[in-house]
Amino acid sequence: MLIAVTREVSRSIARCELTHLSRVQIDLELARAQHLRYQQALAELGCKVVSLPEQPELPDAVFVEDVAIVLDECAVITRPGAESRRPETGPVADKLREYRKLVLIEAPGTLDGGDVLRVGQTLYVGLSGRSNSAAVDQLRALISPYGYTVKAVDVNGCLHLKSAVSQVAENTLLVNPRWVKPVDFGAVEWLEVDPAEAYAANTLLIGKSIIYPTSFPRTRQRLEQRGIRVVAVDVSELQKAEGAVTCCSLVFEQPDMTRGH
Numbered sequence: 001m002l003i004a005v006t007r008e009v010s011r012s013i014a015r016c017e018l019t020h021l022s023r024v025q026i027d028l029e030l031a032r033a034q035h036l037r038y039q040q041a042l043a044e045l046g047c048k049v050v051s052l053p054e055q056p057e058l059p060d061a062v063f064v065e066d067v068a069i070v071l072d073e074c075a076v077i078t079r080p081g082a083e084s085r086r087p088e089t090g091p092v093a094d095k096l097r098e099y100r101k102l103v104l105i106e107a108p109g110t111l112d113g114g115d116v117l118r119v120g121q122t123l124y125v126g127l128s129g130r131s132n133s134a135a136v137d138q139l140r141a142l143i144s145p146y147g148y149t150v151k152a153v154d155v156n157g158c159l160h161l162k163s164a165v166s167q168v169a170e171n172t173l174l175v176n177p178r179w180v181k182p183v184d185f186g187a188v189e190w191l192e193v194d195p196a197e198a199y200a201a202n203t204l205l206i207g208k209s210i211i212y213p214t215s216f217p218r219t220r221q222r223l224e225q226r227g228i229r230v231v232a233v234d235v236s237e238l239q240k241a242e243g244a245v246t247c248c249s250l251v252f253e254q255p256d257m258t259r260g261h
């Protein structure tokens with residue numbers, strides 16, 4: 001069974017962190033309606049959605065991806081690069097403890113889950129404004145005993161590694177080549193975003209389908225031409241907070257204990 005941990009949109013989202021975008025008004029009710037539709041898309045694709053309550057004082061708390069990396073063997077609780085986001089970890093850690101052993105990134109390491117792209121047994125970590133090489137070293141020490149390889153990659157011009165590259169099929173990445181170098185990701189196939197849609201590289205792969213924003217029709221056409229099934233969601237209000245589709249959930253496999261022998 002796939003579990004998707006999410007968290008309700010905070011009433012204070014208007015005070016979110018912004019790095020590459022200018023602040024514009026966010027319609028809270030619309031953001032919540034869009035987030036609900038996003039969760040429905042996860043459920044339609046077979047996920048059991050575990051929704052955490054709103055954190056009224058933590059503007060960016062909806063973006064749960066940044067506070068943990070869930071592997072089969074453990075969950076790594078991050079130390080987010082933005083100080084305002086560090087208190088977000090506690091309630092997510094409390095929930096993940098029900099499913100996994102927890103391990104922690106500690107100071108001076110900083111790591112946002114949005115900077116971590118997993119392809120098979122390799123975890124690529126973007127050295128962004130949020131994640132540093134001390135965290136890469138810690139992550140490597142924590143998870144290499146389980147057989148994972150951790151590789152640092154350069155990322156320039158965007159918030160997180162996964163703003164620039166994400167997985168759209170088993171051996172295929174969707175990339176914005178202005179922000180990362182496709183050759184850094186080894187022997188995979190890649191597809192480029194349409195040049196008019198810089199932010200279009202962030203997709204959430206669930207099984208053989210991707211959850212994908214409605215705002216990138218040109219890149220969507222490229223994806224569909226490659227035979228990729230797209231489930232489109234309107235996330236305009238979360239995009240104003242510099243979020244996208246991977247960042248609003250932590251998706252992981254969990255054996256279904258209710259199905260006995």
Ligand code: CIR
Pocket residue numbers: 016017018019060063065066082085113114115159160241242243244246247
């Ligand atoms: C931030 O700047 O931290 C939030 N406003 C947006 C975080 C988006 N996270 C992600 O894409 N993984």
